[in-house]
C-alpha cells in the first residue's frame with residue numbers, strides 16, 4: 751500500500767508540473783503568433799536557423815544531465831517546429 755501511495759504522490763507531482771507546462775506552452779504560442787504577425791508585416795522568413803541553433807546551445811548549456819540534454823534538444827526542436835507551423839499559417843493569410 752505504501753508503494754501505491756508513493757506512486758500517487760509522484761503522479762501528483764508530475765500533474766502539477768504538467769499544468770505549469772500547459773500554461774507556459776500557451777504563453778509561448780501566444781508570443782510565437784505575435785512574432786508571426788511581425789514577420790508577416792516585415793516579410794521576414796519564418797525559419798531562422800541561426801536563432802534556433804543559438805536557442806538550443808544556450809538552453810542545453812543550462813542542463814547538467816547528458817541524457818536530459820539530448821531529450822531536451824528533441825523536445826525543444828518539436829516546440830520550434832510547432833511555432834513555425836503556426837507562423838506559416840499566419841504568413842500565408844496574405845499570401
Ligand SMILES: O=C(O)C(=O)C[C@]1(C(=O)O)C=C[C@@H](O)C=C1
Nearest residue numbers: 785796797798801802830833834
Ligand atoms: O525567434 C523567432 O524568430 C521565432 O519565431 C521563435 C522561434 C522559436 O520557436 O523559438 C520560431 C521559429 C524560428 O525559426 C526561430 C525561433
